[in-house]
Amino acid sequence: MDKRDVGGFFKPKSIAIIGASENESKVGGILLRKSINSKIKTIPINPNHESIHGLKCYKNIADYNGKIDLAIIAVPSLFVLGALNECGRKEVKNVIIISAGFAEIGNHKGEKELLEVAKKYGMRIIGPNCFGICNPAIRLDTTFSATMPKRGDIAFISQSGALWSYISDFCEEKEVGFSGFASLGNMADLEFSDFIEYFCKDSKTKHIILYIEKLKDGKRFMKACKKCKKEIYAVKAGISKEGTKAAISHTASIASDYQIYKGAFKQSNVILSESLVDALERINGKSLVKKDKTSVKIGRKVFIITNAGGAGALFADYLSIKGFQLAGEPLDILGTASGSDYFNALDKIKKQDFYDSVAVILTPQSMSEIKKTAEVIEVFKRLNGKDVVALFLGGNSMKEANKIFEENKISHFNTLEEARASLVFE
Numbered sequence: 001m002d003k004r005d006v007g008g009f010f011k012p013k014s015i016a017i018i019g020a021s022e023n024e025s026k027v028g029g030i031l032l033r034k035s036i037n038s039k040i041k042t043i044p045i046n047p048n049h050e051s052i053h054g055l056k057c058y059k060n061i062a063d064y065n066g067k068i069d070l071a072i073i074a075v076p077s078l079f080v081l082g083a084l085n086e087c088g089r090k091e092v093k094n095v096i097i098i099s100a101g102f103a104e105i106g107n108h109k110g111e112k113e114l115l116e117v118a119k120k121y122g123m124r125i126i127g128p129n130c131f132g133i134c135n136p137a138i139r140l141d142t143t144f145s146a147t148m149p150k151r152g153d154i155a156f157i158s159q160s161g162a163l164w165s166y167i168s169d170f171c172e173e174k175e176v177g178f179s180g181f182a183s184l185g186n187m188a189d190l191e192f193s194d195f196i197e198y199f200c201k202d203s204k205t206k207h208i209i210l211y212i213e214k215l216k217d218g219k220r221f222m223k224a225c226k227k228c229k230k231e232i233y234a235v236k237a238g239i240s241k242e243g244t245k246a247a248i249s250h251t252a253s254i255a256s257d258y259q260i261y262k263g264a265f266k267q268s269n270v271i272l273s274e275s276l277v278d279a280l281e282r283i284n285g286k287s288l289v290k291k292d293k294t295s296v297k298i299g300r301k302v303f304i305i306t307n308a309g310g311a312g313a314l315f316a317d318y319l320s321i322k323g324f325q326l327a328g329e330p331l332d333i334l335g336t337a338s339g340s341d342y343f344n345a346l347d348k349i350k351k352q353d354f355y356d357s358v359a360v361i362l363t364p365q366s367m368s369e370i371k372k373t374a375e376v377i378e379v380f381k382r383l384n385g386k387d388v389v390a391l392f393l394g395g396n397s398m399k400e401a402n403k404i405f406e407e408n409k410i411s412h413f414n415t416l417e418e419a420r421a422s423l424v425f426e
Contacts, residue, residue, distance in 0.1 A: 068090060159237075
């Protein structure tokens, strides 16, 4: 396990999807379709199918006779350890574990077992509880974001995968390109420094953006950043007590003192940014969002519902800094959330009085029902009477929802930055 080069993740010639599905409302179905569209040799693994989308489907990764460069595990947590062992016996060296259900819910033993298997077979793993990676240059996309931006020279390394759904959709509209993206999840094995070292050597990358909840190895991080000759921008969650709580519930990240991070960034020549869009604007040398600071008044005690833990943590920070109070921790209904999931979350709180206003965050993922969710919010607003603000984060994917909000006079924003600038409490 000494070799920490992550290049094999970004340039595979063959990909096995463990948990492949015909159903594109499931992660395994989305990943399979995206892998096929990339033109990279794709091997579906699922014991319940003979073939999927015209490809032969294997019951077990061992049943495939050829070499596999990258395996993606998207099965329930109970079956992840077995799948990883099979990857090891197959001599797969690079594995992405999308599956959740480990340290982020207190299952530290299960996560430790994954690392032990990885060490045994000399594998490198990203995750678990991660969103995958993206290399626009070869149309490689192992995430379940709804869009992929064009190729460019910006690398994004994030502890929150769903923030990529937001930023990729936003940047597709703004025509901002990327050289790569990596979601780290729980960082059982590979972490920030591994990807910083890779992108610092990558000729296509000129700028690096980091979304950080915690660092696994601060000294190694600082060393990697100091050696890097490229611009590195960092956005840190957990500035406030509320943001820290949200980060802990998201990826089991206990965000340390913000001042310590500020000092480490300064010593490492890392540019601390207020937000992801702020970092993108500095890189591109132009404004990407409206600077109109029209005030939008909502009740002071805010309850957050989100399908993106990182976005929830950042927004919790922004609200706290502006003097709002959070009505408990953000409710993360996960990236797979449908319109019905948003309805159920709002329905549970409709007659309760622990909050003054509710902020509903949506990032555009492949299974998101954007229009339906906007309609759910409209009904809740009309029947409940409390203040509602919609943060539908992205670009072109949000136009239909924006129209619904405008017709029904519901406050809405397509970036966290615009919401932070405009929201004030009554």
